[in-house]
Amino acid sequence: VANTPNYMLIAERLRKRIESGELKGGTQLPTELEMREEYGASRNTVRDAVKWLASRGLVEAYPGRGTFVTKRIVPFVITFSADPETGFGGGEGQAYVLEIEGQGRTPSVSAPQVGIEVAADAAPDLGLPAGAQVISRHQKRYIDGEPWSLQTSYYAVSLAERGATRLRDPSDVEQGVVGYLREILGIEQVGYVDRLGIRPVTSDEELFFELHAGSQRSVLENRRVAYDADGNPIRLTVSILHPDRTEIAIIEGQVPESARQERSWPIRHGRQPRPREGR
Amino acid sequence: VANTPNYMLIAERLRKRIESGELKGGTQLPTELEMREEYGASRNTVRDAVKWLASRGLVEAYPGRGTFVTKRIVPFVITFSADPETGFGGGEGQAYVLEIEGQGRTPSVSAPQVGIEVAADAAPDLGLPAGAQVISRHQKRYIDGEPWSLQTSYYAVSLAERGATRLRDPSDVEQGVVGYLREILGIEQVGYVDRLGIRPVTSDEELFFELHAGSQRSVLENRRVAYDADGNPIRLTVSILHPDRTEIAIIEGQVPESARQERSWPIRHGRQPRPREGR
DNA sequence: GCCTATTTGTGCGTATGTATG
């Protein structure tokens, strides 16, 4: 009755071999021509099966070399809630560096690319009229040398006009932008709102994240609006996060110290906790 | 120089027509045979283009009918941080109902499916030895009648043995499980840790979420471990969230009331804020 | 219910291009 197509049957057989551990990360799959014989199907059908696996990130195909089982990754944990020690967290600035180093990994950041642009998306979040100009500061961020996130912060140009001119400099602000704004303009960041969502990766991001071309994966996108003590928005930060390398922790209320320790697990593909049927 | 394959060129042309608004949600695309002529390519090549769009959720193909532009969805916002009014939030129990209703939408929940199983994943989070048994309570949750999340909570069997027998009943606990455990066993939930990640959808989930078969999308998965006042884990709740219908808000520190209002935007596909190049 | 035309899904064969070693 279950008339599952052939390419799916082949994909399932391969998936089981991968998930059982028979085919470990890094192992080369049989070539398409070998599998053509092995499964008694045409090369195109085998290819459909491999494509299905590739789109879920289970295997990666390289022209001229072969198809290999993807190595599992232990994701980085970033905490999206206040930490009593480091103050505000959430993968930005100082807190980000401390948290990643705490996990025994090495964070690095590209020099900021700075520009002035018309606020499109950013305008409403910053409380600016549509079409207003904003300063954008863009950074690429790496962990252990591997691409991890694309981050862009937007500020009203008025901040620079009022004296915070370094916002326009394409260089790092050593004490952090938060500290800089406090020092120069007396603006205190007292809170923020994060909006986290998920969407398909763009081709630019595919390139940066070194996701396999056509992998058709999704990324996490976070939009953080930070506020000063008067309740005015200071800053919008948009972060695009690597899907496999990111895990977000949120701590609320009172939890034991042991639970604060960053524990993480490699992403599980395949069967999940609760199949079952019935509405 | 840029030798982009034909199917990609076709896909890009279609994408632009969709994102420009020329092809609105619900519109039928030309049939494969029509596009075959329109673009002077073979049917298979056109199909590759359409598949590319489908895997990003831009279009949906129905056998026997045609291919249609996906309707954009306004996601539901759930707040993953304490709310002064409702106490703990995060899309569970009472807080979930209030929050969704506050957005003018109607939440509903299936009757819980209850079982006793060997804790596999759940054991370490609940502080149990590997192989220990746990009570699982599974619910399907809908918003405006549309599937929104699969949620399973795990409890140590010892809780039921100590008197909280209703954990084993496949029926709703009116006052909520949190309140029930407090009442019966005096266990107070004082905090929790969330772990949010992203992974490819399974075929079961594809079915439940009414994602198009082979859509090859990703889902959000959250694992919440709740603790009592002694720092012991009470409960692990695993939630699988619909990728297009979910947006997670996290509020930290002090933000103006206006920012607490749930604002959300439909998912943007295509070009993102920061292309630019250079390392 | 049946038949038919339309439309997408699956499967195969083949040829050629491109990247790798």
Add this chain to the structure above:
DNA sequence: GCATACATACGCACAAATAGG
């Protein structure tokens, strides 16, 4: 240059789902 392996592209046949008569 050469062999290998994946990527693209086309043509064809048939299956399965849908809608309409």
